[in-house]
Amino acid sequence: MSTGALLWRQFRFERRMFWRNPSAAFFNFALPLIFLFLIASVFGSKTKDLNTLVPGIAGLAVMTTTFTALAFNITFLREQGILKRVRGTPMPPVAYFGGLLANAVANAVVQVALVVVIGHVVYGLTWRHLDVLELAVFTLAGVVAFGSLGIAMSHAIPNFDAAPAYVNAVFLPMIFISGTFYSTSSLPGVLDAAARALPLKHVIDGLRAAIVTGSGIGHHVGALLALVAWSIGGVTLAVRFFRWE
Amino acid sequence: MPEAAISVRDLRKSYGSVEAVRGISFDVARGEIFGLLGPNGAGKTTTVEILEGYRKRSGGDVSVLGSDPAARDRGLRKRVGIVLQSSGFYPRATVRESVEHMAAVYPAPRDPSETIALVGLEEKRDTRAGKLSGGQRRRLDLALALVGDPELIFLDEPTTGFDPAARRTAWGVVRKLKELGKTVLLTTHYLDEAQSLSDRVAIVKDGLLIAQGPPSELSADRARYRISYRRNGQLAQHETDDPTELLHRLTGEALERGERLEDLSVSRPTLEDVYLDLTSEEPS
């Protein structure tokens, strides 16, 4: 089988396994939507708030489906000796990890689409300014940055039991300062600077432009460049420190 | 003479200051079952994982099916099946799914169902890997290593933790591999396993090969016959290179005294005796 065919096969295998794993399905699919419904009900669904919340949840979903999921997955696969087994077979690493990544990308894409549709259908957010190309670009940029950072993160996690602690130490602070649930325009300077240095805020800014305001990619080159920089860093760390066992 | 399947010359491996393998040499012929026998920590896994391409050697030369495994050539991995000392599965994939998924990676795989039957997992074919017992997991390891129809199979402690019945089943599979003309390098710390499966055995201790040869000759090497019997309830033992004469004398004397030699037996030291002898600490 060609490398491409093997990648596709691995992707389909990962999809099947994903749906058999209730906790993965919950964290990747249900959790961001639960946040959306809860926060929209608690803080009321004024259009102004929803204009912040819907892109925020979309950004959160990109992060959970790639960064969180891959950090957990790779740690598990390494600890179980599954990576080591794969390494002893003729499976090309590109096909194996390609299938694994494609699975995460599929979750991110489905999740962003779900959030955008629910924002419109359930909360009546207008699609007048929806820029699908920009949506795709920022989803992709977020996926590459967070996906590679998730793999890099897994190299630092000593074992699967420690994974939630490590991942949440990064995930929780980042979602609270990056404007996921509420507008962070009045954030203290230090936190604002931290948020700007980290990738999530840029993903959310880009997604907000694509979903809500309709300001084109040209107005968000800075955010895109920040994500490209994080991607380069993430890929470098992911490859440089990769461990099979 | 055809080239050896595996050739190892003066292999060395250090982990920091620990010298795990300190100059090992052996050859495995094609179609041969070769056993690396030794206690825990002897350097067996280090040796096979160098041959499998997982670890880099510190010194010496190795060749596996004509290639250097350190080059990590994909062509070589198509011809080799590996059962690691421990490795996992996708816990939510069934036995059948796991084996079928692995088969697709190889150019000319065995039939997955037939492979599952070969290792005796038919009844578990629709069970998820995460629900298998330890012994069943080991058999799935074996199925995954065999489904690519490799020429050469590495088995690192394939039956550790098995009950006796499961061990017999696994031995049966290894013998079938031999009938199929496969080459097998297995490691074990069970003597009876090395003895009953291997065409040749090498005994490893502290990173050195301390004996090597067919199990029968390994025993014969130092072999002396042991004659034992009971006299007045006391166990008497003699060792000799030629039991004929000694037996003649002992039985003659007993007849003269009008006694019987209770529990008379003549035995040859088993590989076990050799193993225990070779691997026991030398008195200082």
Ligand SMILES: Nc1ncnc2c1ncn2[C@@H]1O[C@H](COP(=O)(O)OP(=O)(O)O)[C@@H](O)[C@H]1O
């Ligand atoms: N990755 C490693 N790092 C450091 N020391 C190791 C490593 N692997 C094995 N060793 C050491 O090398 C020696 C041989 O180990 P191993 O090859 O696993 O022996 P065996 O398989 O015969 O039990 C042991 O002392 C072990 O502690």
Ligand SMILES: [Mg+2]
């Ligand atoms: Mg070992």
